Amino acid sequence: MTAEFNIPDVPAHSILGLSYSGMHDSSIAIVSPSGEIIFAVSLERLSRVKQDGRFPQLLLDQIPWDKIDKIALPVEESYHCEIDAQSTHHPLPLANYSAFDRAHKDDFYEHLKHLNKELCFVPHHVSHAASAFWLSDFETALCFVYDGGMANEEWFGGLFDASRANNITAIDRFGAQRYANVTAVYTAVTAVLGFSPLKHEGKITGLAAYGKDNPHCDRVLKHWLLEPRSLDGLLHWENMYSTTEVPKLTASIKKIEALKQDLVGVSREDLAFAVQKLAEQHVIEILKSWQSTGQELGNLCLSGGLFANVKVNQRISELGFKNLFVSPPMADDGTALGAALHVASQGEAFAPKRADHVFLGPVSSDHEIEALLASKNVQTMTLDESLSPAETVAKLLDDGSIVAVYQGRSEFGPRALGNRSILANADDTDINRSLNEKLNRTEFMPFAPMCLKDDANSCFYNIDAVAHSAQFMTVTLDCTEMMQTLCPAVVHCDNTARPQLVTQETNPFIYDVLSAYKALSGKPAIVNTSFNVHEEPIVCSAEDALKGFFESGLDYLYLAGHIISLKENIALENQYLKQKITGLRHQVSHYKQQSAEIDFFRKELNEHAALVKKQEDLLDARAQEIARRDQADQSSGKITSPLRAIINLFK
Structure with missing residues (x-):
């Protein structure tokens, strides 16, 4: 656990966003009165517990409270049930009301009592919408939010009108007790297929490409969707609001076995295909309903857990919207940022700028890194003076080596975007097997390609409408024949990929690596996957990077200007492995x-x-x-x- 971290200078009168549900994805964000994002990090990066949902006291202990005016919380202050509220565009009202109590327990408010600043409660889905709209460069946009719901919230999503002149207002909202929620079915399928619900839905998205239509399966999932009580007893939260034990979503084995009886003879690929198709058709139907009222397909922002699904986002982009932008931190950790931006937007100084990166988290200083390397007696490579560090990394990649990268501030959100990444060349399809084996992962979707933004049109079709969003690896695209031929390791079996586009302004080092690699190999893209081992968060500190590097047995680590070879540090590798075994x-x-x-x-x-x-x-x-x-x-x-x-x- 990393107890301390550095926060950049915080302007006076800043807003602290605090996402805490007592369940998952606790986080903080700091936004200046002008809307500049000063800092953002999820608790998991410091606690080293994936999706840590405990109260983030570890983060709050580092806050310069004299610079904070208000705390923005992405949740209603109390629960108000509007069971008769009608949706205009949601196509699937439930036959029977799904009545349940969504109010936060007293433990939630006990935590808030210790916050000695003005508390501003921002509706959860407004916070989601804000995390997308204010990071885009749109003057106006439709914001589409959809997730699994939140305590103290009657809704699980909706449509919002957003403009820089008039802020964010609800057009239509989806009541949790009255309307079908496709995320509940997607999570149920994740559990039924033996994966961790609320963690491994992305595996289902990748697996879906190997499946085919199965009418019986479609009928079963439609029943689960329209009769949510059929899923009662499947999932249960343990340790909610605990300050010590990590909250955990567990699935009932008995209920899973009962649900499997509905799916006898259905392959896991066909089940994944069916739930992915269901999700895609559902969101398309909502947007087409909105369009049918005479609306033009202008700018669209997406946020909420459902839109972590890159294939859903591609289907939406194919509807013909002029521009589509997905919130880079689209899950609940991103609502800390959204809530802070929403509160800041009420001030006269608010003038947010387009976000071209999310390098918003902690970083180990040069002094800390040098001290760490010395204390561990790490042997670093003597670099060829004729080559820059970026050119050296490019040459290693071209030679077939796997290189982990630690540089600058950590990314905020679920994607590693070059500061906490593992890189490899993309011409060997076996890299997906071999690297997943090293990292002890099970994936069905290939690794993502990282390429220069200037090369995007030669690699992907229909890139223009999603070019900004593709800087954050939030949407899949169809690949050109050149991409399929030169970089097969990053192309899925359906000829799609989820790219990250890189510019010199947003990440100079990675830009130089890509440019040098292209000059050496003639290939436009490399593999980019997150720098973490199985079931651990993405590395945060330099110490995390060393630990992850040696435990995984990767070939090289680029550590803020230093290059470390595994072969030259066998004794240290053994030391880390012994600690891991212990x-x-x-x-x-x-x-x-x-x-x-x-x-x-x-x-x-x-x-x-x-x-x-x-x-x-x-x-x-x-x-x-x-x-x-x-x-x-x-x-x-x-x-x-x-x-x-x-x-x-x-x-």
Whole structure:
């Protein structure tokens, strides 16, 4: 766990965005009165627990509170249910209301009591919309927000009108108790296929390309969508609002097995295909309903967890909108930024600029890196003076090596965009297998291509409308024949890829690497995947980078100007691996202890169940005896006391 981090100079009267749900993706963001994004980071990057949903005290302890005027929270202050609220454009009202309590518990408000600044509660989906619109360069736009819902919120999405003149206002909203939510079905399929819900939905998106139409499967998923009670008991949150234990979404094995009975004979590929098709058709239907009211297809902003789905975003882009921009931090961690921007937008000084990068998080200083390398006795390469560091990395890539990169401030949001990335050449399709094996990952979609923005039109079709969004790897595109031929490792089986476009202004080092690599190889793109090992967040500090590099056994690490070869640091690699093994042994020991406790309680439960069964049999026997006596008494004219018999029975 990284306890301290550096925050750039914070202007006076800034706004702190704080996303905390007690469940997942806690984060903070700092925005100046003018709308400049000063800093943003998710708790997971510092705590090293993926999607950490605990209260982010670790982050708040570093805040320069004398520079903060207000705290923006991306949630309603309390829960107001509008069960009869109608949607104009959502096509699937539920046959029966799905009534449930979505209010935050008292524990949530206990955490807020310790925040000694003015609290500004911003509706959750307005926060999502703000995280997209104010990062775009649009004067006006339609904002489409869709997610799984949030505590204290009656809605799970909606359409919003956004303009720099009139801010963000709701056009249409989707009530959680009245309308079908496709994210619930997508998450259910993720669980049924054996993956972690709310984490691995992206695997389903990749798997879908290998499937085919299955009418029976379509009918089952449509039933799940329109009858959400059919999914009751599938998912359960543990440790909500805990300050110590990490909140965790668990799936019921018993319920999964029951749901699988509806899908006998359906392959996992066809199931993934069906739920992806369902999601795509659903959002297209909503947008076509909006368009049918005479609206022009101008600028569109997307945000919310559903739009982490890059294939859904491609289908939307194909509708013909003039421009499409997806919020780079589209999930709930991004609402800290959106809420802060929304509060700042109420001020006269607010004048936000287009975001061309999201390098907004912490960075280890040069001094810290030098001290770390010295303390670990890391051997760094002596570089060829005729080559720049970028040219050296390009040559390593061209030679077939895998290079991890740590430079500058960390990215905010789910994508690694060149500052915390792993790079490789894209001409060997086996790289997806071999690199995933090193990182202990299971993926069905190939790694993403990173290429120069100047080369985008020669690599991808229909890039112009999504060029800005493609700087953040948030949409798939169809690949040209040249791309399929020269860079097959980053092209999916359906001939699509999810590119990151790079400019010299946004990332000079990566731009130089790409330029040098293209000059050496004649190929326009390289592999870019996040610098993290399985089930860990993307690396944050230089220490995280060293640990991830040596544990994964990658070939080289570019660390802020230094290049580290694995082969030249075998002793240090062994040291990190031994530490990893020790940690794994502790985990195994912990799991064994938990298993022993579970076995003990299971034994007790079985003993109790046997005792209960024995008592039930005894009660049945006594009931039968009483019934016989009653019959005998009635035939003999005697009257017994039924109430006394019942009391005695329960004794």
